[in-house]
Amino acid sequence: MARPKIARKSTSIDMTAMCDVAFLLLSFFILTTKFKPSEAVPINTPNSVASKIAPEKDVIMLSLNKDGKVFLSTGDGAADKANKKEIISTINSSNNLGLTDADIAALVKAPFIGVALAQLSQQAKIPIERMTGDALPGIPCKDTANNELIVWMRAVATVYAGQKPNLLLKGDNIAKYPSFKNILTAYRKNGFFKFQMVTNPESVPQGSDLWKKGTAAAK
């Protein structure tokens, strides 16, 4: 009986293909990672033990910077941009601002709204690179008599009628409480009683009641 000849094969595999795949994935991840999106309004958010990740759809975000200036922005999705356009158009017609279609388009493209209603047409003409938290005055909400956030939130409520927008509030550590209170007033006056505050995650202190609850649930 003839024994079939088994050819001795080398055990080393050609790694080139694997290497290609690895580096392809690597370059994909490097390119898609946003290290820290360059923010026009720099904000240091406080830490909290909240573990729910901030939503990204149907977002209406108010940013409160360290000087107490308030800026309004929406999510980046196409639906959110469409809603932003609706909101601005609603305000335009309800407050007779006389914004042109080009102005509205420019404001929709802008990363945030940060001026009084009367100056909206001026903000529309500022190039996007120059729209920063320092350059713009913020939406006036310092005193209760002239709280324009109420107007904005009313428009949000009109546009999102029937559905719930995700109201986010992103505040800076050293922003003072009165500006926070004015934002709360604006929410409350328009029937928004639930909102979320953007924070950085923090671990739950050991031994606290929440910690006990978490460990009990894990068992």
Place this chain on the structure above:
Amino acid sequence: MAEMDTSGGGGHKKGPGVKKGKKMSTRVDLTPMVDLGFLLITFFIFTTTMSQPTAMKLALPDDTAKPEEQNKAKASGALTILLGKDNHVFYYEGILQADASGTNFKSSNFKDIRDVIIHKKKTTDTADMVVVIKPNEESTYKNVIDILDEMSINVIGRYALVDITPDEDQLIKITEQSSGQ
């Protein structure tokens, strides 16, 4: 047949004693490179998902509710926390007494307030327990978040963010001044 001499002008042929350069293999071992590649991939995968900001939920009380529909808090179960400037925290239990006979207005800080809350939670009935948070004009957003966070850390079901009264604000200012701040 005519032969072409291709070996250069001088006819300098290598003799039998001259060693030929050994032909090295051009294949490189790519295993370490693959290792490095995957290491970096794992690094990027982890860093992308880890820095997601979280969101903290807060429900506001309805202003328009009629007084009779509002929840009444029992004085015995109430703990009022006041926030002042420079991360100062003050608290009192029940109703504020600030006369000559003595006061229940106490000073604290963000480290010790947790013990106060835990103590209060242990000594009162859960149904009566309510924490009232009153930040004054000079407290910061971080202070408010920290104290709300403290509520979720200690699993306090009922708490409210309330405007400060002028009396309490005055008391905070006096205490801050007397402590030399």
